[in-house]
Amino acid sequence: MATEDARYRQTSQYELWSFSPTQLADMREKTNAAARARIAERLSSLPALSNNTSTPASSVNTPDPDGASAPALPEFLTAAEEAQLVTFFTSELLRAGDHAEMTDEIKATAAAFFRRFYVTNSIMTYPPQEMLIVALFFGCKAEGSFVSISDFVKTFGKDNPEEVLAGEFLLCQGLRFAIDVKHPFRALRGALMELAALPDVDRARLGAAETRAREILRFSPLITDAYFHYTPSQIMLAALSLADRGLAERLITETFHHVTPPPDSGADTPSASGTDAPSSKKPTARSGEDKAQIIGCHLRDKVLGTIEACRDMLAKELPERREHWTNKAVIKAQITPLRKKLNKCRDPERWNLVELQRARRQQAAKKADSEDGDPDDRGEAGNSLQSDAAVFGDPLTASARDTKRRKVLSNGKGLDDPFGGPL
Amino acid sequence: MAVTMTLDPIEQLNEDEKRKYIKGKKLGEGTYANVYLGHSRQDPSQLVAIKKIKVQQQYQDGMAPDAVRELKYLRELHHPNIISLLSVFSSKDQNLNLVLEYLPLGDLEMLIRDVDRVRYGAGDIKAWMGMLTRAVWFCHDNFVLHRDIKPNNLLIAADGEVKLADFGLARSFADPGRRMTANVITRWYRPPELLFGARHYGGAADIWSVGMVFAELIIRAPFLAGNTEVEQISLICKHIGTPTEDNWPGVTRLREYTVPSEVVPVWGKEAYMGRFGAVGADGVDLLVRTVALDPKKRITAREMLEHRWWRTDPKPTRKEDLPRKSGGGAEEKMGADLKRRNGILEDEANNSNSRGAKVARKLDFGQGK
């Protein structure tokens, strides 16, 4: 487990998309606040807001005594409301994936894409109903399944490939071009093999646990924030523990039985306590069996604590909750009002993906009248929203990664061993 | 909609990334990308290669498969023998730009082909093969199949390090039971299981390609250069042996299994010594293991790294001392008058570039793992 976690720390999932709960909440707040500010600005700069379609009723009912000045802004969604809608639409995404008979990996990747995209983009800015289809389409590709766009949209009874294609690049950019998602499925297969190799584990029990754990992995971590906070093996252990606590504990005991002394923190929990934390968790003492055992126990307790926390998170959205998210009464009471609200506070410049792409291309064509040079190299005159970058703090700019890469660039690695890193 | 659009945070981030690099002259053109030289805006001495993915006319389904695969795998694989992806950004017209480390010394194919001006020996081959094997091991250890290993996808860094590039055909190891396409890997480097249309295959497919590169490095020509798939199969049968139920249980059940009627028994090590003996008996032993017909019996990348060849003399050449492509000036003078046998040099202590030809080879590769 230790080496797997060491490897995990090199993944983009860890580097870019792992956050502590506080960090994640913070980012969502910032995304929400920034979107409100932008949408407000864009709405008020629209030439004809006073007779804008989104507020026809109000202009009839409450005639403005001062004329058309000070246009009324819509009520915006809060970050919590956004999060709830994202969860609802994640359930819709999973249902659409089931309908199209996609593999577990594709559905899971698409769900992760969708939720990642809406960490840094507001649901008021880009349309979730379209983006979930885009996420499924790009999820197929990311998992190596290249279907034709016309066949793809047909599966969903649609005939608008442009819309999906228009969102693809946007999604990819929103994912910061990190399109490999690490899932717990492989870890589950490994765990089951390990358990099956133990002399005294009942086959039927193992089979039942496998079925249930897999069922959980297909839903619970995907619709919650589990992927942001926990590693694939932690999620797997939490699911296994929900399926059969005894078996999960057995597996953990077996694993830590062999830890003497830990070469690296086997308790690596990248995110539960913040992306910057792991270095501080490395065991310092390395000498002596006693110490090794103390550390072993210490690590095990840490791992158990993390898995317990993950378990609690998954327990809130067990597979039985699929029905909850399609229940008419629930939707009517909790979702419909939010969607109505959303309809009134959409970003006028971003919401229509096809239009947005067309405008982007137009802009590009204008700049690139001479292809010899490079349209990309010219400075960006007149970008008024420089301040948006400032709104976004550190997690997004991933300075750690940048310095790491720069180091690679500059010192040419200088490794003595012609084979590079150790085996 | 206003055409001068303001930027959202994620778009701003992209602008910032893009602004870190300045794009220069075009370095080359591939099937799905143009490659430009570039440099860091902050430090112009830091060169990069910017691979700008073309908008493909014939591919109507959005981002092209090659681009998706290359992006996916290069973003995750960090290893000295795999080309590094330094950054990614999109240009205004929604073209994907991959910023790669700049590898100025061409590729292995150039070295192999330039028989007149580039001389190299067993120690050099050992160094190149070591770097290739490490790269492949790392891919496989991360559950990634490259599926297009060949000399021209092995680029060379300024310091001589070989880097596996071009992940446009890569994919993750499938679950047991899931089918994959057999239509991958350039023909000359394609293993028999793919030529027979196998839909389930693994790392062994890449290993065959590694073996073909190994053979090509030694004889300085493609080992099995079939003009068609049928010819490729008959070349394999002729030079390696005919796949049969005896040497490869189950092979006759593969969808496209057909072999020439005359059955050639699998050649033993001795048969290779004449043509490939320049790498020594241990080298030949390794070569033969990479071209086992039955993929189940083929050596794995990890087993390759544990092979004794790396530890026997001659030692692998230090990467700084490896021969370089010609055209760079005085580099080739040193090796010019050395004798060649079987396309490779007998004396590989003197054959490299002027800079470090006589430097003692301290490295003991394969030892540090």
Ligand SMILES: Nc1ncnc2c1ncn2[C@@H]1O[C@H](COP(=O)(O)OP(=O)(O)OP(=O)(O)O)[C@@H](O)[C@H]1O
């Ligand atoms: N990192 C790099 N550093 C320096 N030159 C490069 C680099 N990558 C590519 N090139 C140059 O650009 C050319 C095009 O590269 P690219 O990988 O797009 O295509 P290719 O491998 O040559 O062909 P194909 O796409 O058919 O496989 C290469 O032949 C090489 O000359």
Ligand SMILES: [Mg+2]
């Ligand atoms: Mg290529």
